[in-house]
Amino acid sequence: DIQMTQSPSSLSASVGDRVIIACRASQSISSYLHWYQQKPGKAPKLLIYGASSLQSGVPSRFSGSGSGTDFTLTISSLQPEDFAIYYCQQSYTTPPLTFGGGTKVEVK
């Protein structure tokens, strides 16, 4: 199975900060990498698919990059509603579909 490792597991940031979250795959997954945001008590929400494509309705301050084994999710200017947990997910091999452990973005 492909293992997904996110870093950091948590970070503290302020409104307006640029935030970068990393996700590394245990083997190459091409661009089969997707990002989700989850707020407390809510279902996850798709942000980015195919490593860099922005899901409809998602603010343009979110962007994704990378291919192969190393990927990043960038929030260009953190907004109050962006404090949440972010997960990456690979779909290069099915089954299983696997998620990273999550990165919690907290208020500094």
Add this chain to the structure above:
Amino acid sequence: EVQLVESGGGLVQPGGSLRLSCAASGFTFSTYSMNWVRQAPGKGLEWVSYISSGSSTIFYADSLKGRFTISRDNAKNSLYLQMNSLRAEDTAVYYCTRDQGSLYYFDYWGQGALVTVSS
């Protein structure tokens, strides 16, 4: 508007069974693959099972070891997860998710159904 609404969660004793349902609306259900994803309390996301649009292809997470069965009824726009021989470690919120075709990502999620396995 795409909506996925899970039902059937609850408290069950170890070794018991439970059947989750997911009612889909706002899209042509019969043309989309679907998945179940779960999240144990305070933990991350874990993919559980996949079913193709016509039920011809089904996948499960290895950890389930044949205890869970995914199915769907396209006439009723519904997805199901039959869970047998439940264990404490199956305690989680179970999400019904729509699969976005060949890239296998989840573009819509239900609100989740809590399954608690405890005596």
